[in-house]
Amino acid sequence: MARAPQLPHPSAHTVGVVGALVGLAAAGTAAGVALTRIARRRLDVGGLRPADLAAVPDAELRANDPLGAEARRADRTAVVRADDGVLLNVEEVGPPDAPLTVVFVHGYTLSMGSWAFQRRTLGAQLATANGHRPAARLVFYDQRGHGGSGRGPSEHSTIEQLACDLAAVLEARVPRGPIVLVGHSMGGMTVMGLAAERPELFGTRVVGAALLSTSSGNLADLTFGLPEFLTRVRAAVLPIAAWTMRRRPAIAEGTRRAAADLISVVTRSLSFASPDVDPALVHYVDAMIAGTPVDVIAEFYPALAGLDETGALEPLRRVPTLVLTGDADRMIPKEHSELIVERLPDAEFVVVPEAGHMVLLEKPDVVDEALTGLLRRVAAAQPAVR
Template identity: 75%
Template sequence: MPAPRHPRARTAGIVGGIVGLVAAGTAVGVGVSRAARRRVQAARLGPAAALALDATPAQLREDDPLGPDARPADHTALVQADDGVLLHVEEIGPRDAPLTVVFVHGYTLSMASWTFQRRALAAALATANGHRPEARLVFYDQRGHGASGRGVPENSTIEQLARDLAVVLDTRVPRGPVVLIGHSMGGMTIMGLASVRPEWFGTRIQAVGLLSTSSGQLADLNFGLPELLTRVRAAVFPVAAWTMRRRPAFAERTRQVMAELVSAVTRSLSFASADVDPALGRYVDSMIAGTPVDVIAEFYPALAGLDETGSLEPLRRVPTLILTGDKDKLIPMEHSELLLEHLGAAEDDTVDYVVVPGAGHMVLLERPDEVSGAITGLIRRVAAEARTR
């Protein structure tokens, strides 16, 4: 019979779980459920049918709250990663479009994090309005996120995510030029791809967009917290990570009990605007609730120990967009400035740097028009250069 745990050990586990869940759930990114995506679209983008919080996927598909402007996928597919994990993919636009844009989402997010860009770019680039569409859009859920399958914990690495992206490209985009757009961990995935497939940059891959991301040193982030709280977080997080991986049921219950605290911290760290739409706050709450705590814990070491600085050289061969919110507390804009320095932006006019004022880490939700505009500009630049060759 195992010896009972000391009361102090149990208290440390509970405190670590609470602080760790808040930190892990909000520190780098947020996850999303389809129901959450529908609710925020309904609140932000006009009238829509009322949706029950427990609506099934089938019910949600019946009436898209985007109304007549909705743009469902033209094609869905499952792609098998090299370890057998199935990745969920959705595509908009014809396969013979002259250019394909692949979107890679962040830690605990899903493809639905691109909801506003998906609508805007589908209307601007991927819809045939009497002429050939300019681009095809490809979205996929990273392993352990959204509708994709989960792998073994040992494969929760940036290198594995990079290999997953390579499989998506080989399977769904076997021909033609590609633009890669990544947010947060999605940007890190693209940097990882530059390490495992450097020869693709400048050949298959014609441009890259890196949004709210970093090439490393994430373990040193303070999330805008006072120094004392930063030290406390650093001390308890190993306990929290152990709890999330080894006692996920307990960790989930802790997260539910602390829902209001998690919600308040999440909104503060995800958005910079004081008047951010309350629907976006509820959106983030649902995102976090839809992400298993053990997935959060399994990927955290890969992010905390990230160092992709040595992988950046291939990106010098292609036009690159670096975009950040100037009030990002999770991955501060200094990390984007370091990317600029590593890419030699001072002597290279192929790098565009966009700082979105008054925006936080979830800039793609908080300032969707600015993000969509910057991505559209990058895509059209690549298309124009291709026409002149």
């Protein structure tokens, strides 16, 4: 990916104006851009107590041990080296010899923690098949620059590189056996990127896929539910905001500190749709994305805005595919999923009522049921996993 154009160094007045707008402008670019390190500070100083996250299955335990001692004994951690040397953080649930492996790929500025409900529920449901043989192994990893994974050079902040990272995880952690890929938002784009880079894997090693709250392109045209005036403001300010985030991250971080409460409101608005969503889930998303540096956010944004993976969908016709979205997703509206389904006419299409972009946290029971159905269909078609 080419670097962003070198803008002139902004004057103090310009920086001040950008400081007032960068949080809003950035928040309008993608789900993860509505983030804040304030969430981390709240966790650190006790403003957000572990008990506040009780609605999230493993969040309370993550305050001390990412999964808790009991779960930790059954899980494994690993590090995978990408082709450019970046180290990717991987965690696995279930035995290595399970007949099917499900690999989860998270979204922009999130982490593998976004799959908390699926990790708990599917991990329990798939622990055994017919009470005897393990049904599946679950593999989670943090995308580069996110969570516990390392950062690469800015020019590698592309969907193509993320697809290569996913291929590296598959080669290192799933060298044999059938695979189902599950991607949310940028994770779904990563799956499509893998289909473009390695189409021969689909129908051979990759035997199923789920694309949640994602898009195959035209993201630069999104309005995020903003009025036309604010959309124009966002378009005008974004180049300066991106420059600030990449070249003056301390200024952007200072803005987020000053606008902490506003950014939390934006996070809720862009991530969830249910009127009674638990505040703990909003705090959990805040805390999860707080670890993503603002310059990483800025580096990845051009790759998302310029995305065009329409041609990458063809390999997915070879495998059972689930396309799922919330009906009130303001980040990537359901029309983007409808376009994917038009090109994948045999895909199962699930639209979740009263759900936003973080449908996997907001409506986990519906998501878990849909994923379980997909895995059952895949298992029925794979004699080795009966």
